[in-house]
Amino acid sequence: MSKKTLDPDIENPEHSTPDDSVTDSFADDMEGALPEFPAELPVLPVRDIVVFNYMILPLFVGREKSVQAVDAALNGSRYLMIATQKEEGIEDPSPADLHHTGTVVMIMRMLKMPDGRLKVLVQGISRARVKHFISESPYMIAEVEALHEPEVDMLTVEQEAMMRAAREQSERILSLRGVATSDIMSVLNSVNDPGRLADLIAANLRMKVTDAQLILECTDPLERLQLVNNQLVKETEVAAMQAKIQNMAREGMDKAQKDYYLREQLKAIRRELGEGDSGEDDIEELARMIEKAGLPKEVRKEADKQLRRLASMHPDASEATVVRTYLEWLGELPWKKLSRDRLDIPTAETILNEDHYGLEKVKDRILEYLSVRKLNPKSKGPILCFAGPPGVGKTSLGRSIARALGRKFSRVSLGGMRDEAEIRGHRRTYIGAMPGRIIQIIKQLGTRNPVIMLDEIDKLGSDFRGDPSSALLEVLDPEQNFSFSDHYLNVPFDLSKVMFICTANQLDTIPAPLRDRMEIIQIPGYTMQEKASIARRYLIPRQTEENGLTVEETIIPDTVVTKVIQEYTREAGLRNLEREIGSICRKLARKKAEGKKGPFKITLKTLPKLLGIPRYIDEEKEKELLPGVAMGLAWTPFGGEILHIEVSTMKGKGKLTLTGQLGDVMKESAQAAMSYARAHADQLGIDPDFLEKLDIHIHVPAGATPKDGPSAGVTLVTALISALSGKPVNSDLCMTGEITLRGRVMPVGGIKEKILAGVARGLGHVIIPSQNVKDLEDVPAELLKKIEVHTAERIEDLLPLVFPK
Numbered sequence: 049m050s051k052k053t054l055d056p057d058i059e060n061p062e063h064s065t066p067d068d069s070v071t072d073s074f075a076d077d078m079e080g081a082l083p084e085f086p087a088e089l090p091v092l093p094v095r096d097i098v099v100f101n102y103m104i105l106p107l108f109v110g111r112e113k114s115v116q117a118v119d120a121a122l123n124g125s126r127y128l129m130i131a132t133q134k135e136e137g138i139e140d141p142s143p144a145d146l147h148h149t150g151t152v153v154m155i156m157r158m159l160k161m162p163d164g165r166l167k168v169l170v171q172g173i174s175r176a177r178v179k180h181f182i183s184e185s186p187y188m189i190a191e192v193e194a195l196h197e198p199e200v201d202m203l204t205v206e207q208e209a210m211m212r213a214a215r216e217q218s219e220r221i222l223s224l225r226g227v228a229t230s231d232i233m234s235v236l237n238s239v240n241d242p243g244r245l246a247d248l249i250a251a252n253l254r255m256k257v258t259d260a261q262l263i264l265e266c267t268d269p270l271e272r273l274q275l276v277n278n279q280l281v282k283e284t285e286v287a288a289m290q291a292k293i294q295n296m297a298r299e300g301m302d303k304a305q306k307d308y309y310l311r312e313q314l315k316a317i318r319r320e321l322g323e324g325d326s327g328e329d330d331i332e333e334l335a336r337m338i339e340k341a342g343l344p345k346e347v348r349k350e351a352d353k354q355l356r357r358l359a360s361m362h363p364d365a366s367e368a369t370v371v372r373t374y375l376e377w378l379g380e381l382p383w384k385k386l387s388r389d390r391l392d393i394p395t396a397e398t399i400l401n402e403d404h405y406g407l408e409k410v411k412d413r414i415l416e417y418l419s420v421r422k423l424n425p426k427s428k429g430p431i432l433c434f435a436g437p438p439g440v441g442k443t444s445l446g447r448s449i450a451r452a453l454g455r456k457f458s459r460v461s462l463g464g465m466r467d468e469a470e471i472r473g474h475r476r477t478y479i480g481a482m483p484g485r486i487i488q489i490i491k492q493l494g495t496r497n498p499v500i501m502l503d504e505i506d507k508l509g510s511d512f513r514g515d516p517s518s519a520l521l522e523v524l525d526p527e528q529n530f531s532f533s534d535h536y537l538n539v540p541f542d543l544s545k546v547m548f549i550c551t552a553n554q555l556d557t558i559p560a561p562l563r564d565r566m567e568i569i570q571i572p573g574y575t576m577q578e579k580a581s582i583a584r585r586y587l588i589p590r591q592t593e594e595n596g597l598t599v600e601e602t603i604i605p606d607t608v609v610t611k612v613i614q615e616y617t618r619e620a621g622l623r624n625l626e627r628e629i630g631s632i633c634r635k636l637a638r639k640k641a642e643g644k645k646g647p648f649k650i651t652l653k654t655l656p657k658l659l660g661i662p663r664y665i666d667e668e669k670e671k672e673l674l675p676g677v678a679m680g681l682a683w684t685p686f687g688g689e690i691l692h693i694e695v696s697t698m699k700g701k702g703k704l705t706l707t708g709q710l711g712d713v714m715k716e717s718a719q720a721a722m723s724y725a726r727a728h729a730d731q732l733g734i735d736p737d738f739l740e741k742l743d744i745h746i747h748v749p750a751g752a753t754p755k756d757g758p759s760a761g762v763t764l765v766t767a768l769i770s771a772l773s774g775k776p777v778n779s780d781l782c783m784t785g786e787i788t789l790r791g792r793v794m795p796v797g798g799i800k801e802k803i804l805a806g807v808a809r810g811l812g813h814v815i816i817p818s819q820n821v822k823d824l825e826d827v828p829a830e831l832l833k834k835i836e837v838h839t840a841e842r843i844e845d846l847l848p849l850v851f852p853k
Contacts, residue, residue: 090121093141096136097257117187178192405585409570484534681783692749814838
């Protein structure tokens with residue numbers, strides 16, 4: 049038997065050893081009769097302990113009333129009445145909350161703790177009953193009377209057997225718990241009084257407070273011994289079962305499992321009680337989740353295999369956590385859940401027109417997809433790639449497509465992604481492994497056919513962690529993605545129902561195999577008329593609302609919007625235009641916040657006060673170009689731009705100097721222009737020996753910006769001929785195209801963006817290669833009305849156009 053845990057004030061008391069408790073109690077008992085105690089005593093309430101006669105134990109006293117009761121006892125007779133609370137949770141018990149039968153104890157020693165509590169050592173003196181409470185404040189005082197027991201003179205055979213049974217049961221309990229029995233049993237064998245033997249055993253027996261209180265209140269020694277014997281029988285069974293459980297746990301453990309000894313005991317206890325183990329509950333829950341998920345056959349086979357593995361593992365093993373997380377992923381993925389497509393073509397067209405102005409080719413492609421989907425539901429999802437300058441609405445167009453289809457939408461930014469595991473996931477052998485971004489999004493959306501936008505696919509990187517663009521080959525291939533294998537899942541997942549939409553600013557940086565898997569849809573920059581319409585329909589209402597204004601309070605005429613487009617923004621997209629409109633709205637919002645009343649009308653005169661001086665002015669267009677200067681057209685990821693090329697000649701011996709951060713392609717074009725000029729000097733009216741007399745310097749301004757591409761050949765040869773012949777080039781003309789040594793003008797790309805740049809600069813003529821005439825179909829009719837397009841098949845065709853005089 050071991051000492052019961054004592055907790056008088058929800059504090060852990062110190063524990064006395066069983067041997068000390070029994071030996072001290074009996075030794076003290078041998079000293080003779082105990083002194084009488086006063087009739088009125090302070091009362092000390094305790095929570096979960098019943099104090100018996102001859103019991104010595106330490107108590108921690110922390111409650112204010114209890115501390116004062118102990119102080120009063122120490123200042124008086126050193127006697128206390130200890131009464132057990134009926135409910136442990138009561139912090140400030142009243143007399144009605146206490147059992148009126150308790151034990152009078154004597155305080156043997158007292159020690160004050162640094163935190164203000166008292167540590168007292170007490171010994172049980174006599175059973176006592178509270179006759180009535182005299183006072184409750186500042187501490188309880190009660191009138192008590194001792195409970196006398198009838199004396200037992202001669203023991204009957206039955207009583208002797210009862211005492212012997214109590215000793216034997218106590219010895220058995222001690223042996224089952226591995227406690228040395230010789231000293232304790234010698235003390236128990238020396239006690240011949242049934243009442244004292246019952247109190248001695250009960251003081252060291254693990255019991256519920258209610259059972260202990262029942263024994264305390266029993267004044268008949270023989271009846272009390274019988275109650276103790278009943279408790280000993282229960283304790284013997286519990287101790288035997290505990291020993292059995294410990295043996296079962298030890299047998300089931302090897303050296304690596306000794307750290308889980310206590311947890312194994314808990315499992316064994318639950319098995320004996322027939323209760324479900326928490327690990328088994330988790331496995332059953334996972335099995336139900338997997339059954340409900342509707343896994344494909346091969347995936348279900350793998351899931352069942354992992355379930356069997358998990359059932360054979362210890363619940364707290366690290367491998368079990370990995371397997372459990374893996375099974376949760378399998379169970380939570382939408383293997384059979386599909387969003388229902390909205391296949392109403394007119395409604396989808398209306399939604400696309402509401403969200404975006406223009407972009408007819410893109411809208412037609414989406415409506416074509418819906419039409420095919422309506423006629424053939426088994427068709428695979430397309431892989432679209434929107435390519436165009438920033439700010440033209442590529443990303444927002446993907447959200448509109450999802451709304452038109454009635455599908456869920458998510459976006460993944462690929463810009464700067466260098467780790468292949470972001471796409472394919474990590475192997476489960478790594479700590480903290482997770483599936484790739486694609487699988488994570490599908491789980492989050494809860495459907496197998498969402499619209500997923502892969503943004504900035506042209507800005508993928510690669511390093512020692514792998515090449516994400518290569519990982520995307522399987523994701524974006526309709527012939528492969530029906531069985532996409534994520535490294536974490538390691539089972540095929542069908543991505544063929546997902547509608548992937550990619551965006552890119554330029555296609556050159558996309559690897560050719562990846563670009564081959566996508567359907568490229570070019571989204572060029574907006575014309576001035578398109579920008580004005582979009583500003584009127586979308587940008588102005590949105591900015592007025594975001595800045596706390598109403599459409600009625602903000603009056604921005606079309607002439608002002610056109611002025612902002614012409615003189616404050618020159619871009620292919622709409623971001624800077626929206627920023628300028630937002631700047632206007634913020635200044636109007638300040639006026640409104642200062643108490644001024646609208647409506648606020650913006651005019652051409654007040655515009656510079658709101659936005660400052662114009663950033664781009666028409667005076668940049670030169671009325672007449674000097675000889676050796678020509679204007680070309682260039683394509684950039686941000687739209688088309690005008691490119692000035694300057695050629696200067698000076699006395700020398702044919703040295704060619706190229707400046708302006710020119711790339712290899714433009715350097716080769718300059719050399720080709722030089723060779724053409726030398727070969728056709730007579731026809732061009734220039735000195736055939738110019739290289740022996742002159743040095744030539746070709747420069748492209750804005751030298752801090754690198755320049756390259758196959759679009760400057762005709763501009764270079766025109767500027768070179770102009771410099772050598774002294775003839776100025778038409779100042780109202782711009783051109784684009786590449787040349788060959790034989791004088792052919794080769795086709796180039798980005799015709800719409802380049803013509804848009806020429807119109808924005810106010811030029812009236814543009815020369816394009818003859819083979820680019822087909823690209824004029826993509827140029828809006830209003831643009832072609834503002835600039836005259838000329839075609840050239842050979843360099844000879846350029847001369848009448850560039851040198852009109």
